[in-house]
Amino acid sequence: MNADAVRSRKASLKGGMFAFAAALMLAGCQTATGPLGEVAAIDTAQGSTENISSLSAVIDRTPNDPEAYNVRGSAYGRGGRYQEALKDFETAIRLNPSYYQAYANRALIHRMMGNQQAALQDYNQAIQLNSSYDAAYIGRGNVYRLSGRNQEAFRDFERAIQLDTTDPRAYHNRGLLYQSQGQHDFAIADFAQSISLAPSAAEPYTARGLSYLAINNEDNALADFNTAIQLDRRNAEAWAYQGLILERRGDKTRASRSYAEAARLDPNLKAAKDGIARTRSS
Numbered sequence: 001m002n003a004d005a006v007r008s009r010k011a012s013l014k015g016g017m018f019a020f021a022a023a024l025m026l027a028g029c030q031t032a033t034g035p036l037g038e039v040a041a042i043d044t045a046q047g048s049t050e051n052i053s054s055l056s057a058v059i060d061r062t063p064n065d066p067e068a069y070n071v072r073g074s075a076y077g078r079g080g081r082y083q084e085a086l087k088d089f090e091t092a093i094r095l096n097p098s099y100y101q102a103y104a105n106r107a108l109i110h111r112m113m114g115n116q117q118a119a120l121q122d123y124n125q126a127i128q129l130n131s132s133y134d135a136a137y138i139g140r141g142n143v144y145r146l147s148g149r150n151q152e153a154f155r156d157f158e159r160a161i162q163l164d165t166t167d168p169r170a171y172h173n174r175g176l177l178y179q180s181q182g183q184h185d186f187a188i189a190d191f192a193q194s195i196s197l198a199p200s201a202a203e204p205y206t207a208r209g210l211s212y213l214a215i216n217n218e219d220n221a222l223a224d225f226n227t228a229i230q231l232d233r234r235n236a237e238a239w240a241y242q243g244l245i246l247e248r249r250g251d252k253t254r255a256s257r258s259y260a261e262a263a264r265l266d267p268n269l270k271a272a273k274d275g276i277a278r279t280r281s282s
Helices: 003-007 011-030 049-061 066-078 082-095 100-112 116-129 134-146 150-162 168-180 184-197 203-214 218-231 236-248 252-265 270-281
Strands: none
Touching: 049 066, 066 082, 066 100, 082 100, 100 116, 100 134, 116 134, 134 150, 134 168, 150 168, 168 184, 168 203, 184 203, 203 218, 203 236, 218 236, 236 252, 236 270, 252 270
């Protein structure tokens, strides 16, 4: 926070704002959902009866083709039908024990179901079968990151990037680790690369905005939060961060509206509730 901003606010507000910014920083470092995050969005079209029937017809014609089970398992997974997905990946692996993609896909389903140890075992197996498989390093890195094993997570994301991955999650998640360490210049560079690979994903804009905010670059931070909201109007965190900057700039009316929208989207978001209390009482 720059000196002008500090002098422009009341002493009672400063403490609350510092605490709020710290809370936002922690939340930004530890969460990642949506297209670039830990759990893929449910795609009802992928899990539709018509799509599954079509894939099942392929299996009926080629019952010993592991790829057919892998494809249907992926469709089940995208449709939120996790138990059925697991069965198909298990069949694919039984038919081809060297099928590293099926191990990585099964690992993702285990992650979605909260079975992190099983996911880790499958990612390890996928990497053992193919040490150049970037998706397995990214998936395993996320398991490590969520369990607080940040050094191991960083090494996995770094390895995927060294393999010239085009998967934006590698850069996004390495950026989150840089951000958690206060290395915001490196984080901003990684988020920018993630954005270049997935320009329609809101998460890296929100994350980069948070790092811009940490280095007192409010203009770029606000631009990123605004873009995140344009891409995903359900992004409660981006609304809250937008509200924070508007509050810091003295626009309490607009800030209160942003906080209110964040709270509507996520009633448990403390940052939004605290912001509403501050802007309505000042």
